[in-house]
Structure formats: structure tokens, C-alpha cells
Amino acid sequence: MVSARDSVPVSPSGRAPTIHDVAARCGVAASTVSRAFSRPERVNLATRQRILATAEEMGYRPNPIARALPSGRTRTLGLLVPDITNPFFLDLIRGAERAAAAAGYTLVLADTDESSETELTAVRRLTRAVDGFVLASSRLSDARLREAYATSPLVVVNRRVAPLPGVLIDSAHGTRAAAEHLASLGHERIAYLAGPRASWSDQRRWRALQSVARRRGLSTVRIGPLAPTVDAGVAAADAIVLEDVTAAVTFNDLLAIGVLRRLRARGIGVPDQISVVGCDDIFGADFCHPPLTTLTAPIETAGRAAVDLLLGLLDTDRQGSGRDVVLPTRLTIRDSTGTSPTGTRRLVPLTAEPSS
Amino acid sequence: MVSARDSVPVSPSGRAPTIHDVAARCGVAASTVSRAFSRPERVNLATRQRILATAEEMGYRPNPIARALPSGRTRTLGLLVPDITNPFFLDLIRGAERAAAAAGYTLVLADTDESSETELTAVRRLTRAVDGFVLASSRLSDARLREAYATSPLVVVNRRVAPLPGVLIDSAHGTRAAAEHLASLGHERIAYLAGPRASWSDQRRWRALQSVARRRGLSTVRIGPLAPTVDAGVAAADAIVLEDVTAAVTFNDLLAIGVLRRLRARGIGVPDQISVVGCDDIFGADFCHPPLTTLTAPIETAGRAAVDLLLGLLDTDRQGSGRDVVLPTRLTIRDSTGTSPTGTRRLVPLTAEPSS
DNA sequence: GCAACTATGGCAACCGGTTGCCAAAGGTTG
DNA sequence: CAACCTTTGGCAACCGGTTGCCATAGTTGC
Numbered sequence: 219m220v221s222a223r224d225s226v227p228v229s230p231s232g233r234a235p236t237i238h239d240v241a242a243r244c245g246v247a248a249s250t251v252s253r254a255f256s257r258p259e260r261v262n263l264a265t266r267q268r269i270l271a272t273a274e275e276m277g278y279r280p281n282p283i284a285r286a287l288p289s290g291r292t293r294t295l296g297l298l299v300p301d302i303t304n305p306f307f308l309d310l311i312r313g314a315e316r317a318a319a320a321a322g323y324t325l326v327l328a329d330t331d332e333s334s335e336t337e338l339t340a341v342r343r344l345t346r347a348v349d350g351f352v353l354a355s356s357r358l359s360d361a362r363l364r365e366a367y368a369t370s371p372l373v374v375v376n377r378r379v380a381p382l383p384g385v386l387i388d389s390a391h392g393t394r395a396a397a398e399h400l401a402s403l404g405h406e407r408i409a410y411l412a413g414p415r416a417s418w419s420d421q422r423r424w425r426a427l428q429s430v431a432r433r434r435g436l437s438t439v440r441i442g443p444l445a446p447t448v449d450a451g452v453a454a455a456d457a458i459v460l461e462d463v464t465a466a467v468t469f470n471d472l473l474a475i476g477v478l479r480r481l482r483a484r485g486i487g488v489p490d491q492i493s494v495v496g497c498d499d500i501f502g503a504d505f506c507h508p509p510l511t512t513l514t515a516p517i518e519t520a521g522r523a524a525v526d527l528l529l530g531l532l533d534t535d536r537q538g539s540g541r542d543v544v545l546p547t548r549l550t551i552r553d554s555t556g557t558s559p560t561g562t563r564r565l566v567p568l569t570a571e572p573s574s
Numbered sequence: 575m576v577s578a579r580d581s582v583p584v585s586p587s588g589r590a591p592t593i594h595d596v597a598a599r600c601g602v603a604a605s606t607v608s609r610a611f612s613r614p615e616r617v618n619l620a621t622r623q624r625i626l627a628t629a630e631e632m633g634y635r636p637n638p639i640a641r642a643l644p645s646g647r648t649r650t651l652g653l654l655v656p657d658i659t660n661p662f663f664l665d666l667i668r669g670a671e672r673a674a675a676a677a678g679y680t681l682v683l684a685d686t687d688e689s690s691e692t693e694l695t696a697v698r699r700l701t702r703a704v705d706g707f708v709l710a711s712s713r714l715s716d717a718r719l720r721e722a723y724a725t726s727p728l729v730v731v732n733r734r735v736a737p738l739p740g741v742l743i744d745s746a747h748g749t750r751a752a753a754e755h756l757a758s759l760g761h762e763r764i765a766y767l768a769g770p771r772a773s774w775s776d777q778r779r780w781r782a783l784q785s786v787a788r789r790r791g792l793s794t795v796r797i798g799p800l801a802p803t804v805d806a807g808v809a810a811a812d813a814i815v816l817e818d819v820t821a822a823v824t825f826n827d828l829l830a831i832g833v834l835r836r837l838r839a840r841g842i843g844v845p846d847q848i849s850v851v852g853c854d855d856i857f858g859a860d861f862c863h864p865p866l867t868t869l870t871a872p873i874e875t876a877g878r879a880a881v882d883l884l885l886g887l888l889d890t891d892r893q894g895s896g897r898d899v900v901l902p903t904r905l906t907i908r909d910s911t912g913t914s915p916t917g918t919r920r921l922v923p924l925t926a927e928p929s930s
Numbered sequence: 931g932c933a934a935c936t937a938t939g940g941c942a943a944c945c946g947g948t949t950g951c952c953a954a955a956g957g958t959t960g
Numbered sequence: 961c962a963a964c965c966t967t968t969g970g971c972a973a974c975c976g977g978t979t980g981c982c983a984t985a986g987t988t989g990c
Contacts, residue, residue, distance in 0.1 A: 234725075246969075246970085247969065247970045249948075249971080249972095252946095252947060252949085253948090257949075258946090261968075279698060279702070280947075281702045281945090281947070282699070282700075283945090284705060284948090286641060286947050286975095287643055287945090287948090288946095288947065288975090295932075296683070302671060311658060312658045317684050319929070324703070326682050326683070327667070328652075328674070345592070346635070346638055359726070360935080382905060418987065420861045479861060497664075501661060502862070505834070505835060505863065506861045573752060593976065603939065604940095607977095608938075608979085609938095609939085612977090616939090618938060621938080636976085636977075637975090637977070640945095640976035641976080641978080642977095643946070645945085645977095646945080702946095
């Protein structure tokens with residue numbers, strides 16, 4: 219009714235009202251007020267309503283810090299990414315934030331700056347401040363990760379480390395599809411622009427590419443390791459040209475976009491002279507020029523899955539509800555790939571893969 | 575020396591060691607251990623070193639929650655954005671995260687989903703969990719914002735609300751430059767794709783555009799309000815065509831990219847038939863097709879400035895160290911603007927602006 | 931040689947909630 | 961009507977630190 223009442227916090231001291239202020243005003247004990255909020259069935263309905271009304275009137279809000287102290291649970295999750303600059307992580311953050319919000323959790327975000335030092339420091343600093351961690355593309359060693367896992371619940375993304383639950387975007391299948399796509403377009407020599415040395419997905423991708431290359435009699439050349447950035451792609455484009463390939467598959471879209479940019483600046487036509495395949499399908503991949511053929515990765519889903527996995531770990535009821543989550547990629551063909559300028563279009567039918 | 579020692583936490587109970595465990599092991603009181611960390615000069619050097627060594631050996635880490643309770647300071651800042659999906663906020667988050675990290679603060683991120691309800695809930699939920707807020711493009715009413723400001727330190731971005739410190743990216747000057755640029759290319763009828771109704775910058779931009787239009791004798795048409803998304807841009811492109819303009823200025827780059835995409839799909843040449851000017855220069859604006867002429871906004875700087883302003887608010891020593899921060903935009907000319915297909919190229923010299 | 935001062939460490943209250951345990955009140959059953 | 965059960969609320973300890981105040985011991989000054 220009185221608008222001033224529910225907007226301005228009423229407290230004796232002028233500071234935010236506490237459970238004790240409410241209790242005093244209601245003539246009950248603080249514990250009863252506490253229970254009125256967190257354990258309604260332990261309090262008489264009438265008493266409870268009186269307490270809630272008074273609390274509302276006084277503008278009382280439970281202090282999350284005080285609440286977290288006895289329980290040790292903050293309803294907060296830590297998300298650590300190596301580089302916020304990378305739009306890949308934008309999608310991941312988005313998915314994680316949504317899943318966290320849906321479960322009533324808050325997300326704490328930290329950029330580890332591609333440094334395992336910084337990452338470790340961040341984990342230590344946050345350790346009792348959050349209920350668990352999602353480490354995306356962690357730069358920590360396997361040993362360090364296991365160690366951290368002993369201390370707090372933790373899920374890794376894009377890593378496979380023995381006992382830790384992880385979310386993996388497996389581009390092996392997608393990479394094979396991309397390689398077959400290139401082979402069918404007559405490409406015979408393909409460059410692979412490799413990502414960071416420690417990357418699990420980089421290894422998967424390179425192996426998948428090679429397996430198709432062997433079967434199809436293509437030759438491959440690996441360029442890298444490269445930082446997963448546009449600038450590195452710009453620089454690597456020249457290396458591609460020197461290698462005299464007709465197609466390039468890149469570790470991620472940022473590299474591919476860099477390559478596109480540089481080739482364009484040099485007047486080298488894409489896909490007329492060189493075909494380019496990216497990976498991830500980040501924001502921008504569909505409207506760059508030419509629109510990028512890429513492996514579409516369910517990044518947002520991965521962020522969501524990581525948080526769900528972590529929440530499962532926290533929930534003592536359904537312990538170990540699931541270990542790893544493996545998400546597939548699929549090939550999205552746009553305009554950056556075309557028939558090879560040298561080879562003739564191969565119309566070899568795709569052979570069924572051995573199911574090993 | 576013994577590697578197991580500094581990695582495995584040693585505690586009597588099996589839980590993480592506390593200040594009391596360290597104190598017991600050292601034969602001192604808990605308060606002394608506390609002081610050894612937070613008030614070194616109050617403890618004898620020898621005692622202190624003994625305590626630190628023992629703490630290290632036991633793998634003791636201060637509990638940030640327990641630390642925050644008496645002081646009320648969590649060394650954590652809340653950053654609320656209406657839509658993480660928007661790359662504009664990616665840059666803002668990046669800047670904010672960096673500034674926070676540099677000051678030893680942690681960032682809590684929340685997406686308010688373009689809803690003032692959600693935003694208010696998030697503020698309330700986080701209120702005692704963070705030391706202050708950065709509200710980016712807040713959807714809250716002025717009254718609510720002032721109310722929140724009474725409760726906790728708070729900085730707004732892209733809003734101007736009487737007593738609250740804010741960071742503003744003022745595109746008025748940039749918009750005038752863009753309008754002059756279009757005028758000099760012979761455009762006489764310009765569409766403006768408006769952003770959300772409540773947007774402060776949207777109003778600034780529209781007014782700046784109109785002021786140049788009046789001076790230059792151009793006609794303008796306002797389309798919107800529009801959601802600041804690619805999809806809205808796609809839809810708005812058709813409206814632009816119907817309006818029979820030769821140039822369009824958009825509220826942000828997402829809209830511009832949507833417009834570009836749709837015009838391309840319809841076979842309408844940019845800039846041959848229609849020129850497009852975006853705003854913000856987000857990731858992707860330079861490699862879309864054609865590369866977008868846009869107002870480059872120092873978004874990351876804005877994020878950084880917002881956090882710095884907030885930290886200044888928290889720091890009782892240098893209270894009110896600065897109120898608003900206004901950051902300018904500048905016109906970045908790329909390939910989405912060109913001479914008007916109808917008008918002849920105007921070579922009217924730019925008149926000096928009245929300095930009012 | 932004694933008063934005054936300083937350096938150092940301990941005690942205990944406190945931050946704002948949560949929760950185990952107990953007591954009082956009221957209701958039920960035989 | 962007594963024995964017992966259930967409901968409800970209070971007391972007090974606790975979560976893990978921080979900090980004001982005090983006690984002790986050692987140092988300095990006169």
C-alpha cells in the first residue's frame with residue numbers, strides 16, 4: 219500500500235535489515251525467522267505469514283554470504299576460459315550461463331589469459347567461493363587437473379583426463395565428412411592449420427583428416443601449431459600458398475577467417491584457387507566473404523552440458539549421473555569450398571567406412 | 575621438498591584446513607594466524623614465518639566466504655547484460671573482466687534476458703554477494719535504478735540517470751560524421767533503423783542524424799523501434815527498400831549485418847544501390863560482405879571504464895573520483911557505403927558546425 | 931630501581947545466517 | 961485422568977574468519 223514501505227529498507231541502524239531485526243519486530247527468535255524462509259514446514263502457518271509480511275515490509279533480503287558460510291554452498295559456479303576474446307567461448311559462456319540460471323545458480327567468469335599459471339591461481343582463489351568449476355580448454359596439465367578435482371567438483375570441456383567428467387566436441391566425424399567433401403571436389407593436396415599443441419580436438423581432427431587422406435590417396439601437410447586467432451590465420455595463409463595445396467582445413471573458424479582475409483588481400487580466389495574449411499561455425503562464419511564452409515559445433519549445447527554435468531556432480535542424490543558427454547559436429551557447406559583448380563572432379567562414390 | 579606435502583591438503587578431519595588447524599599445529603591462537611595473513615605488522619616476524627610455512631605445508635587457503643562475512647566485502651563485481659548473445663557485450667565483458675582482474679576482483683556475470691523483471695531479480699539476488707554492479711544497457715526504469723543505487727554501488731553503461739555514475743558511448747559526433755559522409759556521396763534520403771525504445775544512444779543518434787539532415791537538406795525516415803538483432807535487420811531490409819532510400823544508418827552492427835544479408839539475398843547491390851552504415855564495429859563487421867562502414871565504438875574501453883568507475887566508488891579513500899565517462903565513436907569507412915545511384919556526387923565543402 | 935611505553939599474542943565478540951536439541955503447549959488415546 | 965505424541969518455537973553452538981581490547985613481557989628513560 220504505502221509505496222515508501224516496500225522500497226526503502228526499514229532498519230533500526232540504517233544498515234540492511236537482518237534476520238534479527240525482523241525477529242525483534244515480530245517478537246520471535248531469529249531462528250524462527252530463518253526457518254520461516256528455509257524450512258517453512260517447521261513453522262506455524264500464521265507465524266510464518268506474519269514473519270514474511272514483516273520481512274517484506276522491512277525490505278529484508280537474506281544475505282547470501284552468511285547463508286553460504288555454514289552450508290559451504292554458494293550456489294555459484296566458476297567458468298574459466300583461456301581467452302574471452304574468442305567468440306567460441308562467447309557461445310560456451312552463453313550456454314553455461316543459461317543452464318546455470320535455469321538451475322538458480324550464478325556464474326563467475328574468469329579469463330585465464332591462455333596461461334596455466336593464471337588458471338591455477340584463479341582456481342585456488344575461487345575454490346571455496348564457488349561450488350564447482352567448468353574449465354574450458356584448460357591449459358592445466360593432466361596431473362594438475364586431477365589434483366584440482368580432488369579438491370572441488372570440476373568439469374572439463376575439450377579435454378579428456380581420466381577420472382574427470384568432460385564435455386567433448388568431437389570433430390572427428392565432421393572432419394572426415396569435410397575431407398570426403400574436399401576429395402569429391404577433386405582436391406588432392408590438403409593443408410591442415412593446427413591449433414594449440416595441447417588441444418585434444420586438434421589431435422582428433424588431424425588424425426581424422428589423415429585417415430581419410432590415406433584411404434583416398436590424398437596428401438596432407440600440417441602447418442602449425444598456431445594460436446587460434448585471426449591474426450595467426452592471416453600469417454598462415456602465406457604458408458598455405460607456399461605449400462601449393464588446393465584446400466586448407468583449419469583448427470577453428472578464427473584461423474579460417476584470417477586465411478580468407480589474407481588470400482583476398484593477395485588476390486587469390488576462394489574457392490576458385492583455394493578451398494577453405496573452418497571449424498566451429500562461430501558468429502560471423504556465415505556472413506564472412508565468402509561464407510565459410512565449416513564444421514558446425516554445438517558450442518552452446520556444450521556449455522549447457524558442462525554445467526548440467528557439474529550440477530549433477532554437486533547433487534549428492536544422483537551422484538555420478540553421467541560421465542562424459544560427447545557432442546558431434548556436422549559439416550555445413552557454404553561457399554568457401556569448390557572444385558579443385560587442378561584435379562578433375564572425382565565422382566568416386568563414398569565407400570562405406572569400416573565400422574571399426 | 576616432499577612434493578606430496580604441498581599438493582595434498584593435510585588436515586586432521588579430512589576437510590580443508592582452517593585457520594584453527596594451522597593455529598593448533600603452530601601452537602598459537604587462531605587470531606594470530608589470521609593476522610599473519612591480513613596484518614603482517616601485528617605479528618612477530620619469526621612467528622609469522624613459522625605460521626606461513628605451516629600454512630603452506632598444510633595447504634591452507636583462506637576461505638573467501640568467511641572472510642567476506644565480517645567485512646561485507648567480497649571482492650566480486652556483478653556485471654548484468656541484457657543479452658550475452660550480442661557480440662557488443664562480448665567486448666564489454668572482456669573489458670570489464672580485464673579491469674576487474676587487474677584490481678584483484680572477480681566478475682559475476684548474469685544475463686537479464688532483456689527483461690527488467692529478470693534484471694531486478696538478479697540485482698536483488700546478488701546484492702550482498704557482490705560489492706557493486708555494472709548494469710549494461712539496463713532495462714530498469716530510472717526510478718528503479720536510483721532505488722538500487724541507494725542500496726549498492728552501481729555504474730550504468732549506455733544510460734544517463736541523474737545521480738548515478740555512468741559510461742556513455744556517445745555516437746552523436748560519429749553519427750554526424752556518418753551523415754556528412756553520406757551527404758558527400760550524394761545521398762538525399764536516408765533511413766534510420768532505430769533500436770530499443772528506451773535506448774539513450776538510440777535517441778542521441780537519431781537526433782544527430784536529423785540535425786545534419788536539416789542542415790544538408792536531406793530527408794530521413796525512421797524505421798523501428800527494432801530489436802538489436804540480425805534477424806530484425808533481415809526483416810527491416812524489406813522496409814528499407816519500400817521506403818525508397820539510397821542509404822540506411824542502423825542502430826547497431828547486428829541490424830546492419832541483417833540488412834546486408836537480406837539485400838544480398840534479394841540481389842540488391844551494396845553499396846551500388848543502397849549504402850549501409852552500422853554502429854559499434856563489433857567482431858565480424860570488418861569481414862562481412864561487403865565490409866561494413868560503421869561507427870567504431872571503444873566498447874572494451876567502456877567495460878574497463880565502467881569497472882574502474884565502480885572500483886572508485888568502492889574505494890572510500892577517493893570517493894566520487896569521477897562521475898560520468900563519455901567515450902566518442904569515430905567513423906570507419908569500409909565498403910558498404912558508396913556514391914548514391916540517384917544523386918550526383920556532392921562536392922559541397924563541409925561547413926564548420928555551429929559550436930552550440 | 932621504578933614508571934611508562936612498546937611489541938606481541940590471546941580472548942572473546944561479532945559478521946548473519948543454519949540447525950540440533952530441548953521444552954512447553956496442546957491434542958490424542960486408553 | 962494419566963501417559964504419550966505432535967507441533968512449534970527458543971537456545972545456543974557453529975560455519976571460518978576479523979578485530980577491539982587486554983595482558984604480559986621486554987625495553988627504555990629518568
